[in-house]
Amino acid sequence: MTYDTLIRRACIVDGTGADTYVADIGIRGDRIVAIGDLAAGLASQVIEAEGRYLAPGFIDVHTHDDSCAIQQPEMLPKITQGVTTVIVGNCGISASPVNVTGEVPDPMNLLGEADAFFTTFGDFAQAVDAASPAVNVAALIGHTTLRAAAMDRFDRTATDSEITTMRESLRKALQAGAIGLSSGLAYTNARQSTSEEVKALVEVVGKEGGLYATHMRNEREALFEAMDEAFETAAHGKVALVISHLKCADVENWGKTEHAIEKLEQAAARQPCNCDCYPYAACSTTLDLWRVSEAFDILVTWSKPHPEMGRKLLKDIAAEWAVDLTEAARRLMPAGAIYHNMDEADVRRVLAHPLTMIGSDGLPSDPNPHPRLWGSFPRIIGHYCRDEGLFGLPEAIRKMTSMSAARFGLADRGVIREGAFADLTLFDFDSVRDGASFLEPTTPAIGIEWVMVNGRLSLVDGTVKARAGRLLRRPGSLANAGHEPHSVPAH
Numbered sequence: 001m002t003y004d005t006l007i008r009r010a011c012i013v014d015g016t017g018a019d020t021y022v023a024d025i026g027i028r029g030d031r032i033v034a035i036g037d038l039a040a041g042l043a044s045q046v047i048e049a050e051g052r053y054l055a056p057g058f059i060d061v062h063t064h065d066d067s068c069a070i071q072q073p074e075m076l077p078k079i080t081q082g083v084t085t086v087i088v089g090n091c092g093i094s095a096s097p098v099n100v101t102g103e104v105p106d107p108m109n110l111l112g113e114a115d116a117f118f119t120t121f122g123d124f125a126q127a128v129d130a131a132s133p134a135v136n137v138a139a140l141i142g143h144t145t146l147r148a149a150a151m152d153r154f155d156r157t158a159t160d161s162e163i164t165t166m167r168e169s170l171r172k173a174l175q176a177g178a179i180g181l182s183s184g185l186a187y188t189n190a191r192q193s194t195s196e197e198v199k200a201l202v203e204v205v206g207k208e209g210g211l212y213a214t215h216m217r218n219e220r221e222a223l224f225e226a227m228d229e230a231f232e233t234a235a236h237g238k239v240a241l242v243i244s245h246l247k248c249a250d251v252e253n254w255g256k257t258e259h260a261i262e263k264l265e266q267a268a269a270r271q272p273c274n275c276d277c278y279p280y281a282a283c284s285t286t287l288d289l290w291r292v293s294e295a296f297d298i299l300v301t302w303s304k305p306h307p308e309m310g311r312k313l314l315k316d317i318a319a320e321w322a323v324d325l326t327e328a329a330r331r332l333m334p335a336g337a338i339y340h341n342m343d344e345a346d347v348r349r350v351l352a353h354p355l356t357m358i359g360s361d362g363l364p365s366d367p368n369p370h371p372r373l374w375g376s377f378p379r380i381i382g383h384y385c386r387d388e389g390l391f392g393l394p395e396a397i398r399k400m401t402s403m404s405a406a407r408f409g410l411a412d413r414g415v416i417r418e419g420a421f422a423d424l425t426l427f428d429f430d431s432v433r434d435g436a437s438f439l440e441p442t443t444p445a446i447g448i449e450w451v452m453v454n455g456r457l458s459l460v461d462g463t464v465k466a467r468a469g470r471l472l473r474r475p476g477s478l479a480n481a482g483h484e485p486h487s488v489p490a491h
């Protein structure tokens, strides 16, 4: 039997949560075609993998890589972690469909300047295809982006005719291959929308197919009410729900994950729902006055009017200017920040739960990014699995692969089996770890030996050798007609 690539004697952790086993893997084209003892097989490329673990390429379910995939297609922060697919368009902000001129509204500015945005999803899809990123990309459509396209101001709920406009552009995007809707209801520019406004959009997702991911209205004192709103909204459209970065922010709310997890479990018994989580007790987003607090450290990462204040603590900037924190924040905005506002016990409780997938929520446009951008996935394996024993290796990998592929509808990915796409990551379990820290946020991970995307060796020795990623269009979308996964070659 001949293969394009033969991987020998890898310890396979297949993504399903099953026990690991040692085998050879044969790859032809972009698919795994054989698993077992392939000692008699011939291949143009043979890779010895004895003593290392081979996993499905990791799926980063929560990213803001919309424009990164186009402008920095090597996708280094992700592929160096073993990530082979990113879900973009989270937290209500997507790069399409919207036409932005001038100042980009908060928090869409997390994606970049006006040139990061596209009038239609088709234009965005074309730009991704043309850029040929190193990892696969699947895209949600953001509620705040739809608002920016349909409304002249954000400080009110949408009118009926604006809702009609948003529904139509969402429908078109879903038909062109977008995989669902996201919202960011906590943000100033989405907060004034009612549940009814969001439900009207989720209805469209229910009809066309896709899921609903939400950065909820509240992750603090009203966390439980916000969860109820999310469950109800998704149920209204009969769509699957992903609660983004489930957390309890601010000291007064620490410990609430215990009940939040209970609520998630109860909801999961009646409707499809999961959450995602990143492995750090600090969050990062734009700087906004209502987020400012004296109770925890706030690190400013960027500021439009005061770029020189990046990497400084808000309290130090305030002291330097002899003003209070709020006034300092006001002068710095638009700006980005890291907020050390979570409790490690909450983070662990959410990470460990079987309904939780891993998503980095990394911000690639940030000059001083939160280390989750470069470190989340190796940190799950090295720190939380190996060093802390929070979960076993098969379960750690399941949270980053098969569960994610199933929930986001990524056919034949997230699992090692015959017929699946050859998205693969080989790592050394003893040495794998995150390299990025709050002080050195862009240091690549250690211990990821190589990464394969769609059958092509793409990262070797920390260097990108190929950019074989694809835009993954929603199965069943009109645009997918010519892109249906081809049948598995015979072997």
Ligand code: ZN
Pocket (backbone or CB within 6 Å): 090, 091, 184, 215, 244, 245
């Ligand atoms: Zn968010």
Ligand code: CU
Pocket (backbone or CB within 6 Å): 062, 063, 064, 090, 091, 215, 244, 361
């Ligand atoms: Cu996010």
